[in-house]
Amino acid sequence: MSTPQDPDRYEPPPSVGKLLLWILLFVFAAVVVVLGGIYFT
Template sequence: MTAHEPAHDGTAPDTGPAAPDTGVPVTQATADDQPRYEPPPSVGKLFFWVLLFVLAAVVVVAGGVYFT
């Protein structure tokens, strides 16, 4: 009996425990079996994060100057 044949009594063979359902869909590989990645962020979004980081650095420096 192989794994694809039903048991003689008509029940399916026990293939072991099932994989847990993580809720994350399985992604399909592309035609050449290369994994797919997210596209890079747009220039505007990248500029926003850089600006936010610079603003946070300015706030930290200004706070350090003010409280000393």
């Protein structure tokens, strides 16, 4: 059994930065699509 003081339980996984990067990329792509649609209409 792991103890409550297990340091691995309180460390953020290394994939958080990559997930944040994907979210920012998705938001940027959405903004480009919206601005592109406004520009071409």
